[in-house]
Amino acid sequence: MKIRVGLSIAILMAFLISVPFFATDYWITLLILVLIFTVYASGWNLFSGLTGYTNFGLAWFIGVSGYVSSLLIADYNWLWLLAWPIGALFTGLVSIGVGYILLRIKGVYFAISMVALTEGTRELFGTEYLTPLTHGGKGVPFVAGIRLPTLYWSILLLAFITLILCYKIFSSKFGLRLIAIREDEQAAETLGIHTTKDKIIAFTLSAFFVGLAGSIHFTYQNYIDPTFAFNIQLTLTPIVMALFGGVGTVFGPVIGATLFTFIHEILWAELTLLYMAIFGAILMGLILFFPQGLLGWMKEKGILPRSRKL
């Protein structure tokens, strides 16, 4: 069984690595988006799916890291390979401070404060005060000099690492402590769990990986501006993907991101005018009938084992 699973993963990886050798740019581009959103959704799930703290500020991670790396590339001629991790590291470091302050706010108030942080940062990045640094509202067009296949392999590697990390964390004691926080934070605390520390670590890890994907995202787009970088869509889409696949499961967000991106693409191409309506209907159906997501549903029905490793 173990060998078979390992072999399947190896074959899938070999296939994904070889895609640029035979696929058209259209397909590579589509896969890049699937992989970027896989990291977004998995990164969101890593923190919010486990701790139950709904992060409505995912776009903040994406935007901050995206801005740092894009500006490094555009204004300081940094190599993308260096600019990306610096953007993500910066985002992770700032997130420690943000987490320290905001993670003591619970429930819906935390969600709102993250929205406020994102919106506030968006405004700030567009103001004249920061224009010398951020180029203000007119945005930053730039070329990183990276070829499409290299970009594809980069995001593939990142998605792979993110999933391995999620897999490790979800079946670790650290992961269990995060679930304990979701189940009953005060009880966890009186049982000796340093909940604040664990929350901040998970929040920072989430910020780093989502931020790294954000940096790649904007390099791929060759452009960044405040509205685009801190767009609420960048928060909502990954959350919906995670819900779709199964919140709190390791592979749910991957399945969600993949299916969602493809359905989106097909609907967009075939039924441009009706696409939003159909999409909304599918979403409502999912939330009504599969509130635990595809993977959660399969675990509940016994199609898959109820393991934290899935």
Next chain:
Amino acid sequence: MEPILRIDDVVKKFGEVMALDHCSFDIEAGTITGLIGPNGAGKTTLFNLITGVLQPDQGHVYLGGEEITGKKPYEIARRGVGRTYQIIRIFPKMTLLENLMVVGKGKEKRMMERAMDLFRLVRLEEKRNDYASDLSFGQQKLLSLAQVLMPDPQLILLDEPAAGINPTLQNELMALIHRLNEDGKTFIIVEHDMNVIMNHCQNAIALNYGQKIAEGSCSVIQRDERLLEHYFGR
């Protein structure tokens, strides 16, 4: 010897309400003490102050001679204070085993052994891979006790451990508490059932309106006129 717990002139107000009104007492190590009093007397508030869930407005709490006032709940827990809640607060979407492992400290293998010992103690070893939400009420109470014992606390606060469970299970639970007490654990038990207190505790402390109104061995407390008045409205 230093008392394991010293409550020193503790005051806690909720707005105008005095939840605890200059309350002081000592708990000796190795005892079982009953904490009694009508609803709203301040018993649970006291537990919350000892475990750091709430901070007192005035006064001090000492654990084994060391001040713990103002410490965070997890710090106090790590110093050896365990606590159950009036409402069961286990982690329902975890298996029983995960419920224990998550609060254990140290090497995986030793933790596993300890968890298995505790499951045998509360007779839940067969169910260790079930989800905690699938347990009956009584079993959940036992699980929450096992969970509290997992980090090996020295002082254990139990908020109505016998409430809502059948007499057989109640007897088993109390027998378990006595066994742990013989191993040197100190217990403070909040309980409304006076029989439980009188039969199982060596000492009792009575609270009313946040004030300590009586303290002593159970046999003495039982004859306390003022206390009986509070309890039975004589």
